Amino acid sequence: MSGLNLAQLQAVHYTDGPCLVLAGAGSGKTRVITHKIARLIETGLAPRRIAAITFTNKAAAEMRERAAGLIGRQAKEVLVCTFHALGVRMVREDGHVLGLKPSFSILDQDDVTGILKDCAGGTTDLATARQWQWTISNWKNQGWDARKALAMAQDDHERSIALIMQRYEERLSAYQSVDFDDLIGMPMRLLRGHPEVREKWQRLLGHVLVDEYQDTNATQYELLKFLVGERARFTAVGDDDQSIYGWRGATLDNLKKLPLDFPQLQVIKLEQNYRSTSAILRAANHVIGPNPKLFPKTLFSELGEGEPVRVVDCDNEEHEAERAVARIQGLRAAANPPPAWKNFAILYRANHQAKPFEKALRKANIPYKVSGGTSFFDRAEIKDLCAWFRLWINNDDDPAFLRAITSPRRGIGHTTLGALGEFATQHKQSMFGALFNAMLPAVIPKRGLEGLLEFGRSINELEHRARHTHGAEDARAFLADWLKDIAYEQHLYDGEDSEKVAAARWSNVLEFCDWMAQRAGGQIDDTAATTVAPTKSLLEVAQTIALLSTISEREQDQDMVVLSTLHASKGLEWPHVILAGVTEGMLPFKLDDDEGRQQKVSDDVAARLQEERRLMYVGITRAQRTLAVSWTKKRKKGREMVAAQPSRFIAEMKLDTATSREDPREKLRQLRAEFARKAQAAANTDS
Numbered sequence: 001m002s003g004l005n006l007a008q009l010q011a012v013h014y015t016d017g018p019c020l021v022l023a024g025a026g027s028g029k030t031r032v033i034t035h036k037i038a039r040l041i042e043t044g045l046a047p048r049r050i051a052a053i054t055f056t057n058k059a060a061a062e063m064r065e066r067a068a069g070l071i072g073r074q075a076k077e078v079l080v081c082t083f084h085a086l087g088v089r090m091v092r093e094d095g096h097v098l099g100l101k102p103s104f105s106i107l108d109q110d111d112v113t114g115i116l117k118d119c120a121g122g123t124t125d126l127a128t129a130r131q132w133q134w135t136i137s138n139w140k141n142q143g144w145d146a147r148k149a150l151a152m153a154q155d156d157h158e159r160s161i162a163l164i165m166q167r168y169e170e171r172l173s174a175y176q177s178v179d180f181d182d183l184i185g186m187p188m189r190l191l192r193g194h195p196e197v198r199e200k201w202q203r204l205l206g207h208v209l210v211d212e213y214q215d216t217n218a219t220q221y222e223l224l225k226f227l228v229g230e231r232a233r234f235t236a237v238g239d240d241d242q243s244i245y246g247w248r249g250a251t252l253d254n255l256k257k258l259p260l261d262f263p264q265l266q267v268i269k270l271e272q273n274y275r276s277t278s279a280i281l282r283a284a285n286h287v288i289g290p291n292p293k294l295f296p297k298t299l300f301s302e303l304g305e306g307e308p309v310r311v312v313d314c315d316n317e318e319h320e321a322e323r324a325v326a327r328i329q330g331l332r333a334a335a336n337p338p339p340a341w342k343n344f345a346i347l348y349r350a351n352h353q354a355k356p357f358e359k360a361l362r363k364a365n366i367p368y369k370v371s372g373g374t375s376f377f378d379r380a381e382i383k384d385l386c387a388w389f390r391l392w393i394n395n396d397d398d399p400a401f402l403r404a405i406t407s408p409r410r411g412i413g414h415t416t417l418g419a420l421g422e423f424a425t426q427h428k429q430s431m432f433g434a435l436f437n438a439m440l441p442a443v444i445p446k447r448g449l450e451g452l453l454e455f456g457r458s459i460n461e462l463e464h465r466a467r468h469t470h471g472a473e474d475a476r477a478f479l480a481d482w483l484k485d486i487a488y489e490q491h492l493y494d495g496e497d498s499e500k501v502a503a504a505r506w507s508n509v510l511e512f513c514d515w516m517a518q519r520a521g522g523q524i525d526d527t528a529a530t531t532v533a534p535t536k537s538l539l540e541v542a543q544t545i546a547l548l549s550t551i552s553e554r555e556q557d558q559d560m561v562v563l564s565t566l567h568a569s570k571g572l573e574w575p576h577v578i579l580a581g582v583t584e585g586m587l588p589f590k591l592d593d594d595e596g597r598q599q600k601v602s603d604d605v606a607a608r609l610q611e612e613r614r615l616m617y618v619g620i621t622r623a624q625r626t627l628a629v630s631w632t633k634k635r636k637k638g639r640e641m642v643a644a645q646p647s648r649f650i651a652e653m654k655l656d657t658a659t660s661r662e663d664p665r666e667k668l669r670q671l672r673a674e675f676a677r678k679a680q681a682a683a684n685t686d687s
């Protein structure tokens with residue numbers, strides 16, 4: 001237990017009841033969780049009886065790694081996962097109580113939008129469907145079902161959405177499918193309504209730890225309460241100043257409720273920041289200052305004053321990207337040895353802001369990766385393959401059926417599929433189920449029918465084989481066989497004009513298969529899919545795919561500059577951080593906006609400004625040694641460029657104007673760096 005201060009030790013050693021660690025950024029909250037896992041095992045609690053809940057799969061992977069560093073192999077048995085992954089496991093084990101087969105499908109956002117459009121008769125535009133999705137998701141996060149939403153509806157608009165929600169619920173249960181919100185809502189209903197299930201989970205889990213507690217929503221809190229029961233052995237760690245998911249239903253009420261719901265709650269505060277220099281920490285404290293406080297907090301650092309925080313004034317986005325690249329090169333040139341690329345992060349508010357930085361980094365030949373951006377699993381080719389897997393798992397999954405049967409297209413036309421769909425609806429069957437209905441030949445001509453039946457048979461056969469394929473090697477062989485069988489590579493080349501694009505897509509497919517195989521081999525497990533087993537069947541691996549959003553492990557050790565949204569940067573740290581787009585209207589986001597309907601729900605401007613401020617605070621506190629904040633004199637507004645001002649948050653950082661303006665030596669550093677690069681290039685050509 002070395003490397004912990006007194007308050008941290010206190011939090012780690014208190015294992016008999018509820019414990020809340022409430023403390024600012026970089027004060028070692030996450031470190032408390034990993035050490036407490038080790039401590040609990042030391043006191044005799046079996047590793048599989050410990051659950052540590054993190055906010056992302058990536059954070060889970062990192063935590064597992066750190067715990068392994070402390071306690072070795074036993075860490076593998078600890079249930080380290082997100083709320084959603086825990087939900088999958090609970091629903092798989094006990095969902096039958098709610099009428100769900102263990103082989104249910106997990107729908108992704110696109111599936112949900114598609115189904116909602118369908119529920120409304122198919123004539124709805126995408127934006128409206130997304131809006132419904134958002135509203136329904138919000139209701140679900142409050143623990144409402146359609147009936148409750150209908151009862152609570154304030155006006156006709158809400159009533160109509162509640163009716164769509166009702167149809168949506170019916171569809172999901174017909175498809176034996178759940179959406180992301182169900183992965184929290186269903187376990188909660190299981191625990192609340194079914195004492196035998198509740199007792200089982202409460203007996204299993206000896207201690208539950210939750211990181212980033214401030215970003216839990218109301219249903220997650222309920223779930224936690226039911227999981228820990230009367231004994232209330234849990235540890236929550238969080239920081240009210242870093243709550244940045246209000247727009248997704250997270251609520252600070254969960255923090256306020258905790259001492260009321262658990263009067264015996266031990267509250268522990270940490271005050272020393274081990275991450276950032278004093279200059280950076282001071283700026284962070286100034287920015288968060290104006291926000292109302294849940295409790296008084298002081299945060300100090302002993303890492304010294306450090307470099308002043310810099311403000312970089314830029315003309316436009318391209319200029320901003322150039323300056324960021326110059327800064328990175330300058331900082332590298334100024335140190336000996338130069339810091340590795342992975343020590344640098346460029347953070348911004350929204351994904352689309354990455355582009356100019358990507359261009360500038362590529363031009364300068366600097367390796368980089370975009371995290372929290374378009375996910376691997378959003379690519380068409382990966383979705384195609386996943387549709388097949390989903391269909392193996394759950395034959396009733398109609399959205400998956402439609403995608404799988406058309407990719408690749410197997411000579412089955414729209415008319416045939418349309419007729420099948422109609423027939424299935426009439427007979428209250430899923431499309432797959434309808435394939436084997438004795439009356440189907442009456443409505444579908446022979447040629448189309450043969451194609452359909454062949455597809456159906458192949459799915460059955462694949463499902464059977466996938467169930468019995470265990471371990472990495474067999475999984476790899478299986479996937480290779482199957483892809484050859486359906487001629488998927490050819491399908492990609494047929495569908496793409498550019499061979500280069502097709503080749504890139506095919507290489508994604510291969511990477512994906514490799515990734516599946518590794519999971520089947522038990523090398524990687526970030527889903528809590530099963531109770532610890534060395535290997536998994538391919539079918540088990542396939543079921544949890546929808547949950548994973550990035551292939552993160554492989555990227556972790558690569559030496560690359562990180563581009564990330566502020567939201568995705570939560571909990572992480574880098575020696576050198578550039579916060580980009582700190583322009584009024586972007587951060588804070590334009591608050592008096594009247595364009596999007598989204599504004600309607602969160603119309604409390606003051607509350608939104610507070611959340612924006614917390615976002616800025618999260619950004620600043622990612623930096624360990626140097627921090628630069630850049631803004632642009634022009635920003636995009638719709639399709640236009642408009643004049644812009646530095647964000648109010650820059651003034652709020654209260655920087656010393658004499659030192660905060662961009663380092664005058666930068667140009668010199670830049671020249672030196674360029675010279676060094678040229679010398680290197682020359683040396684390379686010589687040898």
Ligand code: ATP
Nearest residue numbers: 003004005024025026027028029030031274275571
């Ligand atoms: P955030 O609020 O951003 O999630 P956090 O409170 O979870 O931050 P950690 O990530 O646990 O903070 O710790 C921040 C850094 O400080 C890490 O590099 C960690 O290793 C280090 N650290 C934490 N506690 C100590 C300690 N007692 N002694 C030395 N270093 C520490």
Ligand code: MG
Nearest residue numbers: 029030031571
């Ligand atoms: Mg943390």
